[in-house]
Amino acid sequence: MSVVEEPPPPGAEQVSARDLDFHPGMDMRWEITRSTAETGGELFEATNWIGPGMTSGPPLHVHPTSEDTFEVLEGELDFCVDGNWSTLQAGATATAPAGVPHTLRNSTGKPVRAVNIHRPALRFEAFFHEMQSLLEQGKIKALPPKDPRSAIYAALLFTKYPDEIVVKKPPNAVFKALAGLGKALGFKLEA
Numbered sequence: 001m002s003v004v005e006e007p008p009p010p011g012a013e014q015v016s017a018r019d020l021d022f023h024p025g026m027d028m029r030w031e032i033t034r035s036t037a038e039t040g041g042e043l044f045e046a047t048n049w050i051g052p053g054m055t056s057g058p059p060l061h062v063h064p065t066s067e068d069t070f071e072v073l074e075g076e077l078d079f080c081v082d083g084n085w086s087t088l089q090a091g092a093t094a095t096a097p098a099g100v101p102h103t104l105r106n107s108t109g110k111p112v113r114a115v116n117i118h119r120p121a122l123r124f125e126a127f128f129h130e131m132q133s134l135l136e137q138g139k140i141k142a143l144p145p146k147d148p149r150s151a152i153y154a155a156l157l158f159t160k161y162p163d164e165i166v167v168k169k170p171p172n173a174v175f176k177a178l179a180g181l182g183k184a185l186g187f188k189l190e191a
Helices: 124-137 148-160 172-183
Strands: 019-021 028-032 044-050 060-062 066-075 077-080 084-088 093-096 100-104 111-120 166-169
Touching: 019 124, 044 124, 066 077, 066 148, 077 093, 084 093, 111 148, 148 172
Parallel strands: none
Antiparallel strands: 019 028, 028 044, 044 111, 060 100, 060 166, 066 093, 066 111, 077 084, 077 100
16 A cells, blocks of 8 residues: 655645645645656646645636646546546556646545656746745635635736646636736835
């Protein structure tokens, strides 16, 4: 029987630039295993630890020019590609091709460990580092956002990276409008 390696407790200090901890906003932690620089931009790879019962994953989204692949190492991951949900068991791999709407969740009572690859890397690494920073600063309190301020910061973040990620649900026009409102109100992504 294999054992899922437990992530550090929420609020634990970041060990290195290779570690991304999305607590408390999301029950997810990543370790970058192949950075954008290491692959010359070919891909960005991270091992993901997804907490049990994370039934609200990222919003339904597309990556306009890159594919998004998950290989489950331990646990069971629900992965939705183009409206079709499937449960990936340990050893299974699934890919959302460029431009195809997708999302994920862990609806089980056990953690999931999976390898996630974005190909090509584009600016995904920067996007995820910035997302972690906004969560650490409390600008985004939860993902998906449950309060207007967090929604505005999430919209600013997502609209900053249109080549990497475009939200489909809620409609991207809503995110663009929220980002415009945030800019008008003087919201800034930087600390």
